[in-house]
Amino acid sequence: MILQYLFKINVFIFLFSSGCSYDGTPDYIKPEIQTYRLRSRGDERRKPIKKVKKNQIRVICSSPVILNRKIIWNKLREKLSLEYMFLHHGMKSTKAIIAPRMIVVHHTGSNTFKSAWWSMEKPQIKGRPYISKSSSLNVSAHFLVDTDGKIYRLLSDKKFARHVIGLNYMAIGIENVGGTVRTPLTENQLNSNVKLIEYLLCKYPEIKFLIGHHEYYRFRKSSYWKEKNKRYYTFKSDPGIKFMKRVRKKLKRKIKSKP
Ligand SMILES: [Zn+2]
Numbered sequence: 250m251i252l253q254y255l256f257k258i259n260v261f262i263f264l265f266s267s268g269c270s271y272d273g274t275p276d277y278i279k280p281e282i283q284t285y286r287l288r289s290r291g292d293e294r295r296k297p298i299k300k301v302k303k304n305q306i307r308v309i310c311s312s313p314v315i316l317n318r319k320i321i322w323n324k325l326r327e328k329l330s331l332e333y334m335f336l337h338h339g340m341k342s343t344k345a346i347i348a349p350r351m352i353v354v355h356h357t358g359s360n361t362f363k364s365a366w367w368s369m370e371k372p373q374i375k376g377r378p379y380i381s382k383s384s385s386l387n388v389s390a391h392f393l394v395d396t397d398g399k400i401y402r403l404l405s406d407k408k409f410a411r412h413v414i415g416l417n418y419m420a421i422g423i424e425n426v427g428g429t430v431r432t433p434l435t436e437n438q439l440n441s442n443v444k445l446i447e448y449l450l451c452k453y454p455e456i457k458f459l460i461g462h463h464e465y466y467r468f469r470k471s472s473y474w475k476e477k478n479k480r481y482y483t484f485k486s487d488p489g490i491k492f493m494k495r496v497r498k499k500l501k502r503k504i505k506s507k508p
Contacts, residue, residue: 310451313444318366318401320389322408326372329386330409336384338418338475345409350419350473351458352446353412353465354496355390356428356488362395365426369393369403383481386411390422392445398437400445406453413465414483415476421449421456425488434492443499450504459504461493471508 330345357365374380374387389410393401403424404410412422423445425438450456460467462485468474469482476482497503 310448312448313400313441315392315400315402315445318393318403320366320370320403321372322404323372326386329372329384330411333384333386333411334409334418337414337477337481339477340418340475346407347409347418347420349406349421349449349453349456351416351421351460352423352449352456353416353420353460353462354423354425354442354446354488354493355412355462356425356434356492357393358428358487360427360429360432362393362401362426365393365424366401366403369424380483383478384411388412390424392421392423394423394425394438394441394445396426396432396435396438398435398441400441406449413462414481415474416465416468418475419473421453428487428489434488439492439495439499442496446496447501450502457505458508459497459500460506461489462487463489464493464506467507473508 327345331342334340334342334345357368359365359368369387369389371387373385377388380388389404390412391402391404391406391408391410393403395401406421409417410420410422411417412424413420423442425434425442426432427434427438446459450459465485466482493506497506
């Protein structure tokens with residue numbers, strides 16, 4: 250309780266001293282609440298707990314500050330997501346949600362937060378004929394990290410997002426603004442990615458894999474790969490070997506990048 254109380258005070262002080270705003274617009278700031286996870290021998294449950302029993306440890310997943318800048322999630326996006334899940338992943342579902350088993354790191358290839366955010370905001374894709382031919386569902390990700398390291402939430406963790414062929418149904422996507430010659434990925438982005446990944450790994454102990462988008466081909470012949478159209482595949486180079494190497498080096502624990 251004391252820890253929880255201290256955390257809340259710290260978050261409060263931090264938020265009101267960091268001036269989190271974007272383009273002069275006041276942000277709706279909602280830091281992630283700490284998640285409690287029970288860890289006991291042979292039994293892992295993730296839910297808020299009131300009492301800690303003998304031989305159980307209380308695990309606190311402390312979150313970095315995450316700013317809400319949600320993209321549109323409406324009936325159309327839900328419908329297009331369900332269609333995508335059926336047509337591409339072969340999954341018949343009534344809710345467009347994922348079971349997180351993997352984190353995929355990307356870069357946007359665009360120079361500004363604004364352009365990256367706008368490209369994902371609408372439910373339907375515009376342009377990009379090869380991608381839109383397969384589905385009119387727009388691409389998206391769950392998080393977008395700006396060049397200054399600020400982390401923005403675009404979608405709730407378990408909402409379906411189209412960001413990695415064959416694996417969307419189980420993957421949380423982290424996009425990073427930049428990755429171009431003009432706007433290379435920054436140290437702040439690296440540190441924020443590490444914090445965010447650590448937090449997600451703690452929050453979802455069922456996440457087994459961490460990959461850069463350029464590594465997704467490794468899963469193509471595994472049972473995890475769910476893509477009905479065998480010819481639907483694009484070459485990806487983001488966020489690059491160097492960035493992923495540095496992310497992995499900074500993470501407190503090793504996490505698999507291959508099936
Ligand atoms: Zn990507």
